[in-house]
């Protein structure tokens with residue numbers, strides 16, 4: 001099994017050769033990227049561009065038509081749900097290589113070129129190209145609970161940190177969503193997520209922990225829930 005982008009690339013490379021493919025895009029980020037944009041934009045869809053020739057702002061505003069009426073962009077996950085989330089309004093500063101020179105950059109989320117190096121420099125990744133857009137209607141605890149349910153289900157169970165960690169992250173965010181959060185839950189959630197990366201035999205350990213780590217880092221205030229009455233989680237919400 002492979003993804004559509006890879007199959008498209010292979011077909012093209014077989015037809016024209018690797019050298020011709022490598023001339024597309026930008027230095028060190030060659031070829032094309034296929035972005036699968038989902039969520040809160042006017043024209044979600046599947047868009048292909050030479051790598052690094054379009055920014056996040058151009059993709060979301062010009063290609064995808066911008067936010068839904070009356071809404072503002074709140075966050076975007078640039079490379080599939082395991083990629084660390086970006087918060088609109090945050091800025092990224094540093095130096096990057098352009099030709100033979102090192103130049104300063106100062107980017108908002110909209111300014112980031114969609115290539116592997118640039119997304120890596122700002123602490124996330126190009127990953128699968130699955131661009132998930134969230135506007136200001138989204139509750140980030142609910143969004144993370146949805147992601148955590150997915151990763152908990154997908155863990156194969158071979159490594160204890162991934163098997164137990166993904167399950168516990170799901171349990172904690174589920175009880176937060178259902179109004180059963182404990183005072184210590186935000187810290188507990190971070191503690192669980194921080195103990196998974198680097199302790200598993202495949203990259204799924206990182207993949208399942210990065211969403212929780214980045215949601216907490218970028219939207220920590222939304223996770224500081226205090227215990228409050230609410231509907232108790234259903235048993236099926238708490239098991240894999």
Ligand code: SF4
Pocket residue numbers: 154155156157158159160162163200201202203204205
């Ligand atoms: S890290 Fe990979 S191998 Fe280990 S339990 Fe998770 S999915 Fe399975």
